[in-house]
Amino acid sequence: PSAAAAARASSPTAPRPGGDATSIEVVGPDESGLFKAICRLDRSKASFTGAPGLHAMAAAGSRCVQVSGPARQSAAQARVDGVALFNSHREGGLAAAMRKKNSL
Numbered sequence: 001p002s003a004a005a006a007a008r009a010s011s012p013t014a015p016r017p018g019g020d021a022t023s024i025e026v027v028g029p030d031e032s033g034l035f036k037a038i039c040r041l042d043r044s045k046a047s048f049t050g051a052p053g054l055h056a057m058a059a060a061g062s063r064c065v066q067v068s069g070p071a072r073q074s075a076a077q078a079r080v081d082g083v084a085l086f087n088s089h090r091e092g093g094l095a096a097a098m099r100k101k102n103s104l
Contacts, residue, residue: 022064022089024082026075034071037082040064041089041097067097070104 022042028035043065067089069081081104088100 022086024079024086026078026082028071028075028078030071032071034073035075035078036071037069037078037085039067039069039082039085039089039097041067041086041094043094065094067094067101069101 023040025038025040026035027038041064043063067085069078069085072078072081084104085097085100089097092099
């Protein structure tokens, strides 16, 4: 299996496909050979404190907010970032996910 598939299989905390708007996708490689995680996080868990730009997205009726991780050398590294963003969101909402993003 590919590195991305191995990372998915070893990630018990990764979201499962289904009815919620939360997902993790690893994209790449880009033209520089890098990968990144793209997380779509359910805005119902959003904490808008300190994130005024998110009010407009919520008002526009979007169901989720997209948060991306940093560019990484491998798909597995990007997947780890995505799972960390997902777990932060699950534990503390969108504000926690944004703090995690800034620390990656």
